[in-house]
């Protein structure tokens with residue numbers, strides 16, 4: 001089998017006596033959505049932060065596209081194609097949707113300082129940004145300030161920004177959070193198509209979305225992966241049902 005896009009090996013992270021990530025190994029393969037689920041405080045965000053480079057693991061390694069990236073910082077991992085969206089928005093509210101995406105495109109291209117009016121007419125920057133906005137369904141909101149977008153639209157915008165970075169893998173931290181049922185359905189369709197572009201490691205509490213989308217699901221409880229498998233395998237796993245899906249033992 002081809003080497004996974006992302007390969008996490010025996011990752012641990014302690015905060016004092018607390019093992020927030022405890023000997024976690026998992027991988028992300030080309031074309032798939034791998035969902036990571038678990039109760040509040042299980043260590044999902046801590047794990048994503050270590051993968052993105054925001055947090056240094058206590059031990060273990062992270063391989064991305066066949067190389068050990070454990071010692072690289074966030075910017076270098078992003079430059080190599082690891083795109084993360086956040087639980088808490090990182091948008092600039094007063095900027096238009098287009099300008100928010102273009103900042104990301106510009107960062108990727110590593111272009112040196114230019115006056116913004118020049119940037120806004122530079123097709124090499126505007127075209128990929130508009131394409132990313134259209135892709136997520138915001139083609140008619142290009143000029144709208146991020147502050148005037150609905151909650152759901154802002155989540156779409158965050159995904160457009162991740163897309164504009166032409167990632168080799170997406171790390172999505174609760175993209176459905178705060179979405180109504182209609183928004184969640186639309187986002188589910190979008191993520192479904194996105195996996196063809198780059199595989200997705202998806203942290204999500206919305207179980208309808210997880211079971212609809214995930215090719216594989218890993219369940220994390222108290223920092224440890226207690227089960228990993230297809231949706232059907234996870235549904236049938238008695239340890240998962242007791243520990244997470246809330247069924248009596």
Ligand SMILES: Nc1ncnc2c1ncn2[C@@H]1O[C@H](COP(=O)(O)OP(=O)(O)OP(=O)(O)O)[C@@H](O)[C@H]1O
Nearest residue numbers: 015018019020038039040041042043044045046047
């Ligand atoms: N910087 C930190 N210092 C100390 N403890 C931390 C730190 N960050 C996280 N923790 C603890 O590590 C554990 C895992 O937290 P984490 O945020 O990763 O969980 P989570 O699974 O993402 O939860 P949620 O689903 O609520 O977002 C929690 O007990 C949390 O309190």
